[in-house]
Amino acid sequence: NAGVMQNPRHLVRRRGQEARLRCSPMKGHSHVYWYRQLPEEGLKFMVYLQKENIIDESGMPKERFSAEFPKEGPSILRIQQVVRGDSAAYFCASSPQGSGNSPLHFGNGTRLTVT
Amino acid sequence: DQQVKQNSPSLSVQEGRISILNCDYTNSMFDYFLWYKKYPAEGPTFLISISSIKDKNEDGRFTVFLNKSAKHLSLHIVPSQPGDSAVYFCAASGKGGKLIFGQGTELSVKP
Numbered sequence: 460n461a462g463v464m465q466n467p468r469h470l471v472r473r474r475g476q477e478a479r480l481r482c483s484p485m486k487g488h489s490h491v492y493w494y495r496q497l498p499e500e501g502l503k504f505m506v507y508l509q510k511e512n513i514i515d516e517s518g519m520p521k522e523r524f525s526a527e528f529p530k531e532g533p534s535i536l537r538i539q540q541v542v543r544g545d546s547a548a549y550f551c552a553s554s555p556q557g558s559g560n561s562p563l564h565f566g567n568g569t570r571l572t573v574t
Numbered sequence: 575d576q577q578v579k580q581n582s583p584s585l586s587v588q589e590g591r592i593s594i595l596n597c598d599y600t601n602s603m604f605d606y607f608l609w610y611k612k613y614p615a616e617g618p619t620f621l622i623s624i625s626s627i628k629d630k631n632e633d634g635r636f637t638v639f640l641n642k643s644a645k646h647l648s649l650h651i652v653p654s655q656p657g658d659s660a661v662y663f664c665a666a667s668g669k670g671g672k673l674i675f676g677q678g679t680e681l682s683v684k685p
Contacts, residue, residue, distance in 0.1 A: 463617070492672060501580075501663060501677040502618070515672055550617050554671060560606050560625065563673060565617035 462486070463566035464533075465551050471572045472541045480536040480569045484553030490514075491534045492563055493526060496548045508534060541573045577601050578666050580676035587683050593651040595679050597664035600645065604666040608673065609638060609649045612661045621662075622649070654683045 462485035472478050484491050489510050494502040504518040508528035519526070523541075528534040538545055548570050552563035579598045587593045595609075605626040610618035624631040624638045624647070631638050637650045651658055661680045665673040 465617075490671065494675075502675040504672050504674065507672050552617075556671075560667075561671075562608055562620040562623060563671075564620070565610075567615070567617045 463551060463553050463564050465549075465566035465569050467569060468567065469570050469572070471574060473574055474542055475540050478538040478541050478545070478571055478573075480538075480549050480551075480571070481533045482536070482551030482553075482566060483533040484551075485555075485564055488553035488555050488564070490554045490556065491528050492552045492554075493534075493536050494550045494552065494565075496550065496568075498547070502550060505536070538571075541571075543573050546571055546573045576677075577604075578664060578674050578676040580664060580679050582679050583677070584680045584682070587654045587681065589656055589683055589685050590653045593649075593654045593658065593681055593683065595649045595651075595662050595664075595681065597647050597649075597676050598645060599647075599666050601666070601668065601674075602645070603668045604674075606667045607638070607640060607647050608665045608667075609636075610663045610665060610675075611658075612663060612678070618663060651681075654681075656683050656685050659683050 464483040491508045493505040496502045506519050506526045507515040523539045525537045548568045550568045552565045608623040609621040611621050612618045622633050622636045640647045661678045663678045664676045667673050
């Protein structure tokens with residue numbers, strides 16, 4: 460997992476607060492994907508971004524969730540007004556190209572706990 | 575709508591024997607399949623992949639088999655080692671690069 464950096468590793472928020480999760484892709488990678496893993500479940504796709512563009516957000520909840528990948532700096536997944544059901548591990552992955560035939564490289568995740 | 579399914583949540587194997595992990599998919603448009611390995615508190619690590627134009631890909635102790643007509647793939651690990659104990663996810667992708675993951679199978683290799 461070396462290369463894709465996520466921070467913080469652990470994040471505790473009270474209900475109603477905002478959570479900001481950061482992801483720096485591997486060097487040379489311009490495609491970023493966010494996944495969520497709920498307890499006892501697999502990884503669910505949330506959003507796919509390229510620099511300054513959202514390519515596919517079909518897995519994002521319609522409200523409270525947003526993502527960006529600016530020209531400079533890390534990709535940010537923002538969750539507004541968090542609820543207990545948002546507690547999960549959030550993984551970021553990157554790839555050098557957006558085609559389907561290259562593996563994604565994952566970070567070690569941010570574990571969000573909503574109290 | 576689970577497009578990629580791993581029906582066995584867990585598998586226990588003796589060290590030195592073969593581990594076989596199975597995965598089924600429903601979308602015939604998938605053209606690339608991957609296996610990832612995940613340890614607790616870490617992100618998934620890429621293990622091996624196979625294109626839909628092939629039926630087998632081998633890398634050391636790991637072999638992936640693809641049966642397109644059955645929409646089924648499997649990962650064989652031989653010989654299994656205690657360090658292989660982890661959760662294994664199969665994943666599939668079509669256009670656009672996003673991966674669809676199965677629920678995972680927890681492999682335990684007993685010494």
